[in-house]
Amino acid sequence: MDYLKLYFSANEFKNSFNSDFENFKTVYEDASLQRFVKENISFYKACFENTEYIELKDGNFFIKTEFLGCNIMTEVLDMIKTPQKEINEVKRKQVNFAFESILTFLNEKLNINEQKTGSIQWHGNKTELIELTKALIENGNLKGKQEDIFKRVQEVFGTELKHIDQAITKFTYRTGSKTIFLDTLKGSFNNYIDNKAK
Numbered sequence: 001m002d003y004l005k006l007y008f009s010a011n012e013f014k015n016s017f018n019s020d021f022e023n024f025k026t027v028y029e030d031a032s033l034q035r036f037v038k039e040n041i042s043f044y045k046a047c048f049e050n051t052e053y054i055e056l057k058d059g060n061f062f063i064k065t066e067f068l069g070c071n072i073m074t075e076v077l078d079m080i081k082t083p084q085k086e087i088n089e090v091k092r093k094q095v096n097f098a099f100e101s102i103l104t105f106l107n108e109k110l111n112i113n114e115q116k117t118g119s120i121q122w123h124g125n126k127t128e129l130i131e132l133t134k135a136l137i138e139n140g141n142l143k144g145k146q147e148d149i150f151k152r153v154q155e156v157f158g159t160e161l162k163h164i165d166q167a168i169t170k171f172t173y174r175t176g177s178k179t180i181f182l183d184t185l186k187g188s189f190n191n192y193i194d195n196k197a198k
Contacts, residue, residue: 003027004043006075008094010101017109018151033155037110044102050076051096122157128181129159130167135182 005020007013024036050073080092122129133153136142142149154161161167177183 048099122159131181
């Protein structure tokens with residue numbers, strides 16, 4: 001998995017998570033956040049296994065992957081071994097704890113993303129979602145960097161929005177109404193109010 005980075009610090013992993021996801025999408029353009037998280041979970045489970053000990057009845061210890069004959073990750077083992085090729089127990093525990101913390105973070109990300117995707121779904125087209133979001137930004141209802149706001153909107157609705165800036169620019173070239181979707185929303189809400197009043 002050369003498209004995933006190997007971190008030996010949970011804090012470094014968390015701080016780089018968003019930028020690594022963007023880099024991941026440059027390799028796999030249509031990849032979702034959920035897929036990125038799942039790929040990382042598989043990767044770091046293997047890393048974690050490479051730092052787990054199994055104690056045998058005779059008192060000996062084996063790295064779990066060495067004992068089970070699983071895929072051994074050279075980078076991980078090099079990190080926890082001394083120059084004499086012996087296991088540095090302090091380093092092994094540090095790395096083991098880091099991988100465990102990374103997996104906890106990833107599983108939380110996966111659960112949050114699946115809950116969001118399962119509870120709220122966008123049934124309009126993507127241009128409409130961009131128009132609505134931009135209107136809320138310009139009206140001051142959503143505050144923050146526009147890029148961050150659109151990232152969050154995509155996560156909430158489980159919808160990937162591409163070429164956002166170009167789409168916003170195209171709004172200015174519309175003939176007739178510049179706010180097609182907002183006009184539709186206004187009409188739908190007015191109809192709702194009128195029907196409730198009857």
